[in-house]
Amino acid sequence: MNIKEISGGIYYVGVNDRTTQRFEGLWPLPYGVSYNSYIIKSDKNVLVDTVEQSEAGLFIENIEKVLGGKDLDYLVINHMEPDHSGSIVDIVNRYPNVKIVGNALTINMIKGFYRLENSNHYLAVKDGDTINIGDKTLKFIMTPMVHWPETMMTYVCEPAIMFTGDAFGTFGALNGAVIDHEMNTDVYFHEMYRYYSNIVGKYGVHVQKALAKVAGIDIKMICPTHGPVWVEEFARVVELTDKLSKGEAEDGVVIVYGTMYGNTARYAEIAAQRFAENGIKNIKVYNATFAEISDILADIFRYKGLVIGGPTYSANLFPPIEALLKALEVRELKNKALGVFGSYTWASSATKLFHDYSLRLGLPLVSNVEIRQRGSEQNEEDIRMMADNIVHAIKLL
Ligand SMILES: Cc1cc2nc3c(=O)[nH]c(=O)nc-3n(C[C@H](O)[C@H](O)[C@H](O)COP(=O)(O)O)c2cc1C
Ligand SMILES: [Fe+2]
Ligand SMILES: [Fe+2]
Known part of the structure; x- marks a missing residue:
């Protein structure tokens, strides 16, 4: 089980995959991989990204435990790739009132991948749009091509947390701890070169644009879709991503x-x-x-x-x-x-x-x-x- 309150009212509910041999059918996973997902609890409850379909059972259990019988109001999809969208149908079946929040491209892709055609399922957002959920406000920042054309980030101002999708992610399942300062992060930094060069490497220019776009925003915690939540080693992760995306070696x-x-x-x-x-x-x-x-x-x-x-x-x-x-x-x-x-x-x-x-x-x-x-x-x-x-x-x- 991987449930952890990482900040007041914000929970990690992701899962580990130690079974898949090759990510995207290509890249070896000697240390496994985590599919990270987060719940933001307030007057309205929000789930940020889902996990691979194969892990949906445990994932739903995690969500039910954190919500404690409450309903799920929003499901934000920052990135539509199936490692993060694969459990959408399971979520919609379990929480039929949920609104899927995404940009127009994301919504089109979800319809194409999962045949969730009914427009009532969706709430479309554009760059800079916000949703107030009580004591917290979500802000959506479009960061196209970090890794797919629809990718965006979600910012929660009050505790200054950025949910970054694949950006700042890395291979390696999470071995108990979730936040960087609770673990030895060596393996994740080692794997970050492989993750960046294999998965995101082609999109260096877009990663640079995204970094410039979020540079002025106060961020204390990075919550990516793979690997640890970055707090103490935040600067090191951003610097490495900046270097790799600029081609500095x-x-x-x-x-x-x-x-x-x-x-x-x-x-x-x-x-x-x-x-x-x-x-x-x-x-x-x-x-x-x-x-x-x-x-x-x-x-x-x-x-x-x-x-x-x-x-x-x-x-x-x-x-x-x-x-x-x-x-x-x-x-x-x-x-x-x-x-x-x-x-x-x-x-x-x-x-x-x-x-x-x-x-x-x-x-x-x-x-x-x-x-x-x-x-x-x-x-x-x-x-x-x-x-x-x-x-x-x-x-x-
Ligand atoms: C299937 C095959 C195709 C080859 N095609 C060429 C070729 O088109 N032109 C050439 O000069 N040598 C060709 N060779 C020979 C090798 O390139 C050459 O012997 C070279 O020294 C092999 O280097 P290596 O010892 O590092 O394998 C071919 C060899 C094989 C097995
Ligand atoms: Fe991706
Ligand atoms: Fe991913």
């Missing part, structure tokens, strides 16, 4: 390679050694065939240097490397010192394809080393020079 290098026969791998090891000789301490080397792209993306967002090695494969890039580059293009990767290399045997395509990706990413290549078969001592020297140049470029980022 830490000193360090990620080397990702794909290989069939070991030729490309050999040069990845040479590069890693040279970075170490240059005093770089954060060096992450990934074999793209076996590593989770989720972890690779997290470290690429985290560190300034990036080296990608991939052989030519049927006049294309090696498939896991192609998939990675596509994922980086989708996420509009910024501000990296990027070097590439790859082995071929009869006609190289990798060199040109790497070059094309660098143009599309808007990231100039520090070097693009083409290696025939096992390559030469000159190639080894080229790779060392690439590492030296990346170390230099990192200092300028």
Whole structure:
């Protein structure tokens, strides 16, 4: 059970998911994930967001306990993605008088996903609208594309709490405690790189807009839809989100390679050694065939240097490397010192394809080393020079 009064009259009623293996069918969940939901009790009672449908039973129990027989008046949907809207139908069945509060886009999506067509179910709100519920007032702030086009935040002025949807969220189920200062938050910060780069990474510009929009608002507590409620580490979470969404990174290098026969791998090891000789301490080397792209993306967002090695494969890039580059293009990767290399045997395509990706990413290549078969001592020297140049470029980022 996860019920906790996090502020006067405001309760956490979310649930943990330690069963789902891949979030969005893609991203591993080694520490599980929480779907956070909150009740605001006053003259009128409000539920902010729901949880995955699979967890609806426990969720309704939590709500019934907190409401103690009272009715639910409003259900605010800040974000319509099914991890937060999946229990809407269960809520409407249990509390038929409830008004679902959302913007026009949200309401349309709910109709499409859950066939709740009757307009009486809904109360549409726009940016800046407020609803008074007694001793508290809710204010709605539109923050589109943090993570979907309909996303908004809900602010409760009196205790200065912002319900932020997916913004400031992270993977990792909640292990008993709900508020940051009641737990060791290391795992949640570790997972935040993965959560941000995997889920929200593409929308950095919109995250920046949302941060600017809420910057002037007095906020003492952040209540996201995943992970801990942030009070004491509030500033650290906002700063990390700001950095990641601007493309600011830490000193360090990620080397990702794909290989069939070991030729490309050999040069990845040479590069890693040279970075170490240059005093770089954060060096992450990934074999793209076996590593989770989720972890690779997290470290690429985290560190300034990036080296990608991939052989030519049927006049294309090696498939896991192609998939990675596509994922980086989708996420509009910024501000990296990027070097590439790859082995071929009869006609190289990798060199040109790497070059094309660098143009599309808007990231100039520090070097693009083409290696025939096992390559030469000159190639080894080229790779060392690439590492030296990346170390230099990192200092300028
Ligand atoms: C399915 C397959 C397709 C390949 N296609 C090409 C190609 O189009 N052009 C080329 O020069 N080499 C091609 N090769 C050969 C490899 O790119 C080359 O042997 C390279 O050295 C492999 O690097 P690695 O040892 O890092 O796997 C292909 C190999 C395989 C298995
Ligand atoms: Fe989402
Ligand atoms: Fe979510």
